[in-house]
Amino acid sequence: MKNKHLRRVVWITLLLILLAGVMLLALAVGETSFSILELVRILKSKSGMEYSIVYNIRLPRILLGLATGGALSLSGALLQGIYRNPLVEPYTLGISGGAALGVAVTIVFGLDLSLGTYLLPFSGFAGALAVVFLVYFLAIGRSNFNINRMLLIGVMISFMASSAMMLLMAITSAENLHSIIYWIMGSLDEPDMILIRTALISSVAGLVISYLFANQLNALRLGVTRAKHLGVNTDLTIRILFIIASLLTGICVSIVGVIGFVGLIIPHLMRLLIGSDYRILLLTSFIGGSIFVIACDLVSRTIIAPNELPIGVITGMVGGLVFIVVLSRSKFKIQ
Amino acid sequence: MKKLILNFCVASILLLTIFSCNTSQQKPAEKNEKLRIVSLAPSITREIVDLGLKNNIVGATSYCEITKTIKELVIGTATEVNIEKVILLKPDIVVTTALTEPNIIESLRKNGINVYLVSKMHSFGEICSHFKELGKLLDREAVADSIIAVSVKKIDSLKSIIPAGTKKKKVFFQIGANPIFTVIPNTFMNDLITMSGCENIASGFTKGTITRESVLQRNPDVIFVVTMGILGEDETKAWQSYKDMSATKNSKIFVVDSDMACTPTVLSFTRTFEQVVTNIYF
Amino acid sequence: MDNFILIDKLVCGYKTGFRLQGISTQISRGSFTGIVGPNGSGKTTLFKAITGEIAIMSGNILLDKHNISDMTSKQKAQKMAIVTQNTEIADMSVEDYVLLGRMPYKKHFQLIDKEKDVEIARKYMKLTGVLKYKDNLMNELSGGEQQLAAIARALTQEPDVLLLDEPTSFLDISHQVQILNLIQNLNESMSLTVLMIIHDLNLASEYCDYLLMMSNGSIYTEGTPEKVLNYQHIEDVYNTVVFTQQNPLSKKPAIFLVSEKLYKSAGKNL
Numbered sequence: 001m002k003n004k005h006l007r008r009v010v011w012i013t014l015l016l017i018l019l020a021g022v023m024l025l026a027l028a029v030g031e032t033s034f035s036i037l038e039l040v041r042i043l044k045s046k047s048g049m050e051y052s053i054v055y056n057i058r059l060p061r062i063l064l065g066l067a068t069g070g071a072l073s074l075s076g077a078l079l080q081g082i083y084r085n086p087l088v089e090p091y092t093l094g095i096s097g098g099a100a101l102g103v104a105v106t107i108v109f110g111l112d113l114s115l116g117t118y119l120l121p122f123s124g125f126a127g128a129l130a131v132v133f134l135v136y137f138l139a140i141g142r143s144n145f146n147i148n149r150m151l152l153i154g155v156m157i158s159f160m161a162s163s164a165m166m167l168l169m170a171i172t173s174a175e176n177l178h179s180i181i182y183w184i185m186g187s188l189d190e191p192d193m194i195l196i197r198t199a200l201i202s203s204v205a206g207l208v209i210s211y212l213f214a215n216q217l218n219a220l221r222l223g224v225t226r227a228k229h230l231g232v233n234t235d236l237t238i239r240i241l242f243i244i245a246s247l248l249t250g251i252c253v254s255i256v257g258v259i260g261f262v263g264l265i266i267p268h269l270m271r272l273l274i275g276s277d278y279r280i281l282l283l284t285s286f287i288g289g290s291i292f293v294i295a296c297d298l299v300s301r302t303i304i305a306p307n308e309l310p311i312g313v314i315t316g317m318v319g320g321l322v323f324i325v326v327l328s329r330s331k332f333k334i335q
Numbered sequence: 336m337k338k339l340i341l342n343f344c345v346a347s348i349l350l351l352t353i354f355s356c357n358t359s360q361q362k363p364a365e366k367n368e369k370l371r372i373v374s375l376a377p378s379i380t381r382e383i384v385d386l387g388l389k390n391n392i393v394g395a396t397s398y399c400e401i402t403k404t405i406k407e408l409v410i411g412t413a414t415e416v417n418i419e420k421v422i423l424l425k426p427d428i429v430v431t432t433a434l435t436e437p438n439i440i441e442s443l444r445k446n447g448i449n450v451y452l453v454s455k456m457h458s459f460g461e462i463c464s465h466f467k468e469l470g471k472l473l474d475r476e477a478v479a480d481s482i483i484a485v486s487v488k489k490i491d492s493l494k495s496i497i498p499a500g501t502k503k504k505k506v507f508f509q510i511g512a513n514p515i516f517t518v519i520p521n522t523f524m525n526d527l528i529t530m531s532g533c534e535n536i537a538s539g540f541t542k543g544t545i546t547r548e549s550v551l552q553r554n555p556d557v558i559f560v561v562t563m564g565i566l567g568e569d570e571t572k573a574w575q576s577y578k579d580m581s582a583t584k585n586s587k588i589f590v591v592d593s594d595m596a597c598t599p600t601v602l603s604f605t606r607t608f609e610q611v612v613t614n615i616y617f
Numbered sequence: 618m619d620n621f622i623l624i625d626k627l628v629c630g631y632k633t634g635f636r637l638q639g640i641s642t643q644i645s646r647g648s649f650t651g652i653v654g655p656n657g658s659g660k661t662t663l664f665k666a667i668t669g670e671i672a673i674m675s676g677n678i679l680l681d682k683h684n685i686s687d688m689t690s691k692q693k694a695q696k697m698a699i700v701t702q703n704t705e706i707a708d709m710s711v712e713d714y715v716l717l718g719r720m721p722y723k724k725h726f727q728l729i730d731k732e733k734d735v736e737i738a739r740k741y742m743k744l745t746g747v748l749k750y751k752d753n754l755m756n757e758l759s760g761g762e763q764q765l766a767a768i769a770r771a772l773t774q775e776p777d778v779l780l781l782d783e784p785t786s787f788l789d790i791s792h793q794v795q796i797l798n799l800i801q802n803l804n805e806s807m808s809l810t811v812l813m814i815i816h817d818l819n820l821a822s823e824y825c826d827y828l829l830m831m832s833n834g835s836i837y838t839e840g841t842p843e844k845v846l847n848y849q850h851i852e853d854v855y856n857t858v859v860f861t862q863q864n865p866l867s868k869k870p871a872i873f874l875v876s877e878k879l880y881k882s883a884g885k886n887l
Binding site: 031032117301305307 | 412413511513514540542545546547573576579
């Protein structure tokens with residue numbers, strides 16, 4: 001027992017150190033890079049262009065990456081726990097489809113709700129919520145719901161949202177098309193601090209609340225029936241966790257667009273490296289996701305500087321590669 | 336007496352026939368002078384109107400200003416063209432830009448339609464020479480020449496009021512948001528900057544995308560943001576949040592109407608240039 | 618005969634139409650009761666009603682005078698534990714698996730396993746003989762060992778009642794005997810009330826002190842193995858010819874199946 005605890009503490013410490021390291025690196029590196037000493041000097045000066053770059057541009061991106069990477073990973077872990085399906089991730093459920101559709105509708109119909117910067121995040125979130133409600137009431141509303149039914153409905157809605165979006169994209173102007181596609185591909189370039197703070201607070205809150213259900217999630221690994229036999233209120237647990245995961249995903253997608261793969265890969269990677277016990281998996285997924293997204297963002301804004309690649313491209317390619325490498329080196333079990 | 340009346344009638348009928356033939360011959364002559372023009376680009380339509388040929392336009396795109404009031408003229412969008420409709424209009428000339436797909440142009444030409452293709456204009460000079468060519472084509476060369484002359488004079492006078500001896504200002508001209516797009520060299524909009532005696536911060540760029548960090552790092556003295564509808568309103572606010580940037584410190588962040596600034600016509604360029612110079616120096 | 622478990626005119630079932638037709642019976646505390654009957658007679662349905670997996674349509678089930686419909690999942694899990702035919706396993710160690718038995722006693726933010734919980738788990742792992750595998754993964758164990766681990770997990774819930782649904786069906790005879798011996802020991806030493814669905818009538822006869830024979834959704838007969846397991850009852854319920862005799866060692870009824878060939882040749886003598 002002691003060994004297991006020690007091992008977990010060591011891993012978490014390592015992850016936290018890695019997170020700090022990646023954040024520091026992301027602060028220092030960019031189109032112009034600074035050394036650590038220079039970085040300290042710049043931060044102390046509190047004025048000047050270099051300070052603006054580090055404090056007003058890079059730092060918000062890093063914080064946003066931390067929040068969204070953590071939240072998306074956490075959602076993935078929660079959903080994989082509820083559905084007991086390794087292919088489930090926040091986007092399989094149609095949440096991102098709904099968000100993208102919401103944004104597309106706003107752009108194509110030129111809706112101006114006097115929300116300024118918050119227009120697109122608002123429409124994205126509204127779209128995501130609409131999908132969540134739909135899935136919830138179609139599948140969970142009844143007292144004896146079927147998990148697989150929920151998954152199917154989510155996938156179906158995802159496809160429908162995609163089709164609706166393609167319809168909109170086919171009839172709209174080139175510049176609208178460009179905007180929609182750019183939004184879909186994801187970007188951490190969001191200067192509004194209120195949105196960033198929302199992301200940070202909600203992702204951390206999500207993590208804390210999820211921990212209330214860590215034990216139940218472990219019991220659910222044996223299946224819904226067994227978990228019930230062990231005294232778990234599976235209905236309540238699944239509903240609450242579904243809502244948490246959906247909200248976290250909705251918030252992330254509406255602020256940064258669709259950054260795929262994080263919710264799928266990071267939890268599996270953490271399972272392989274550290275273990276499937278949810279008491280540790282929730283935290284490791286969160287930190288792992290943060291590290292991953294911050295690192296990918298760093299690559300996306302430096303690899304073709306002064307231009308920027310959409311972060312979704314990097315997460316997809318790097319994530320996929322890393323995963324295949326780790327996978328081929330170990331026995332794979334997901335439950 | 337009967338024979339006289341009959342002869343008179345025959346003579347009158349013959350005379351009338353001769354005269355009516357003459358008048359009907361005149362009608363085709365008038366038709367030839369009324370040019371039927373179809374424009375496949377808003378900037379072209381604007382230029383045709385500038386040349387005084389508004390009534391000769393028989394077809395235009397849904398983005399052209401003229402179709403806002405005369406909806407029947409619509410024959411397509413900026414990129415898509417209803418070929419059948421264009422053919423049925425029997426235009427004398429179709430003027431288009433590189434925005435239209437080559438196969439549409441091919442299609443039109445195969446159907447015997449005269450298509451005049453305007454290539455991309457990379458400078459104000461090219462805008463002027465193109466305008467002159469268009470004028471020649473539409474038999475309004477003199478009008479074109481005079482418009483060009485007036486505009487060049489206006490531009491020269493604006494150039495002359497630029498304070499001498501000032502250090503070259505760095506200008507960032509934003510033409511897109513999400514992702515951020517900047518004006519790059521070898522485009523006509525770049526002339527707005529260089530002719531104002533300033534330097535484009537994207538002077539080494541070949542592609543138009545740029546990151547916020549890159550802009551900040553180059554510390555522009557003046558920023559122009561074109562109107563971009565709901566998406567661009569907050570770009571100005573965003574730039575203003577960087578308090579240490581030169582443009583923010585000197586309150587030199589301006590909004591420019593995108594229709595005026597981004598349309599490659601002599602008159603709109605001149606108007607834009609006037610705003611640019613005024614904003615930068617005064 | 619106390620009514621530790623009282624089932625009173627229980628009606629429950631599925632949308633397909635199959636119902637338990639108002640079953641009433643009593644189970645004594647500390648008894649080792651076997652439930653036998655052909656496939657589809659309602660044995661598992663009865664279990665599902667007791668654990669709360671299916672809803673009770675009418676009637677009551679009372680555990681130690683408390684109506685189970687009034688109990689929360691957690692309370693039920695503290696009172697009864699169930700082991701099924703096939704162990705649902707996951708990618709976890711045997712110790713972690715057995716520790717899940719302490720779920721009904723865990724508080725919300727209790728993320729670290731208490732010393733007491735670990736002790737209890739290890740005690741039962743030792744009892745069932747799987748302590749030596751505590752750090753192995755569940756899927757590294759054989760079927761029989763997994764079943765033993767499942768029993769350890771059930772015991773770790775420290776229930777008053779242990780429900781077993783055909784715990785030996787997929788096991789070889791050595792494991793069958795091992796597990797049933799273990800259960801019998803627990804039943805006697807811990808006064809653990811055991812309710813076991815079992816197909817093998819001989820094993821039922823040997824180990825159970827009370828039997829419920831079910832047929833078509835109701836209890837056909839109940840009582841000691843001697844009373845229940847005669848050829849008349851078995852033929853009626855199972856619709857198959859058997860030959861019963863007393864086991865010379867244990868004095869319990871032993872059931873012999875009769876093949877068609879045997880029946881044809883020795884039919885009149887049965």
